[in-house]
Amino acid sequence: MSELTRITASEARQLLESRAISSAELTEAHLERIRAVDGKVHGYLHVMEEVAREQARAADEARADGTAGPLTGIPVALKDILCTTDAPTTAASKILEGYTSPYDATVVRKLREAGCVFLGKTNTDEFAMGSSTENSAFGPTRNPWNLDTVPGGSSGGSAAVVAAHEAPLSLGSDTGGSIRQPAGFCGVVGLKPTYGRVSRFGLIAFASSLDQIGPFSRTVADTALILNTIAGRDPADSTSVDVEVPDYTAGLPYDLKGKRIGIAREYTVDGMEKGVSEAVDQAIRTLADLGAELVDVSLPHTEYALATYYITAPAEASANLARFDGIKYGNRKEESTLQETYLRTRGEGFGAEVKRRIMLGTYALSSGYYDAYYVKAQKVRTLIKRDFDEAFEKVDAIVAPTSPTVAFGIGSRTDDPYQMYLADVFTIPANMAGIPGISVPCGLSDGLPVGLQFLGKPFDEQGVLSVAHAYEQATDWHTKSPTGLD
């Protein structure tokens, strides 16, 4: 593997600034790495080779002109649920196969204006619905640490390409854990920002009250670097919030001494893997060694979060996915009447998990069941949010495992939807409450990465990044990479 694909985005930035390397060289090294290993990993659905070369040329010119910024010339991969004008956007669904958006998502526009190089669009569970990337209509992504296991999901492609050094940075989206859980499974850093921190404009909507875009990287500093560019209010997304965006990179140095870190007993469940518990316990001891004060907190409604989510998210999805009807864009299976055209277009265009969630959500919103399911779930959501509000009166951050297990085998959970849903049991509560969460690598169990999750107060991305950075700097798990690909 080329040294240029081994380095982090922050290291690449320094080398670009000192003119030790060009963006063209950096980009070619990544394209070569993709050619060498993506046949095994299948992290990319579409490699943007020509676009990337052109952007790299432009970045090198900007460098020569003195107009370059912190991300100019840095390669980034984009989850294929973010709209792009110069590559297809499919949401890994047959219904959008071949579709190219007439506009860029706001995050894509911001990265483009910052001079980033787009390497390609990454694989995902269809419409981001899943926990393993096995629900992609275009075949699963494989975990670079063990090709027989899943990378997690739904942003499994974005996590896998960063773990496999096919990109230093990528963007994903997190509705119930879809950034943090694959980051944990693939041994990389993944951040779900606060709901409202990053514009969702141009993100194909799954569950609009839960969806949030965030980055993957191999270090916390790299996540801070890209968050500086993508965060902030956007007039095109009325739910993006006008809260000041600090310089997250400058705010990273942090002394854990005297900081209060909460531990919630509800984040231990039956069936939790021994290797995961051990790695997380060890990480908690490291935090204590660094001077953090460990505080027991209670989040009593945690056990209800999964059920709350599996009403709320499908209900919102059933409304959001009504737009995919084969009329204005996407693929149409035309019949003699409009009604028949809808039925066939959607029946043949959507995969099994998407249909399951549309059905579940439609049922929960239908006449006679709306109060018993949808309204009930929104009331329980209030209780889940209150749990966090009360806990954060006592602590600066909460530490927990990202998932109860490490990556599971491909095909091992596809027969039982509820078993698959359990993979997100520790990540869903943060989405229900809208708070930020980050996963960082904290160990290996049977050769597979274990993720450590830090949760913080709304809009305190700086807090979770800084705690995670302090932990990362005291350990060397973030320097480990999969070895089986070369």
Add this chain to the structure above:
Amino acid sequence: MSLSLKDVQHVASLARLGLTEEEMETLRDQLSSILEHIQVLNQLDTDAISPTAQVIEVDNVMRDDTVAPSLPQEVVTSLAPRSHNGFIAVPAVLGGADEEGGA
């Protein structure tokens, strides 16, 4: 909580999803099982709790009423599977079979 095949047909029709017999039978069993798990919410007394539909408090978001360019018509209509003279072409709207009583 157990769904019948008729329930599944009704919901599929509301969702405009064309499903095969086999898919409906699988969904009947899977949705019944998922709804069973969801019954756990009934352990909680939520009579006095107000619902949270979304977590940030936003009221009406206003902006100045200024004219700005939008996507050109020819770009948007070119995305349609079938278009004609700058319009999106669709099959007959009326006359379809619709058991829910309105096409």
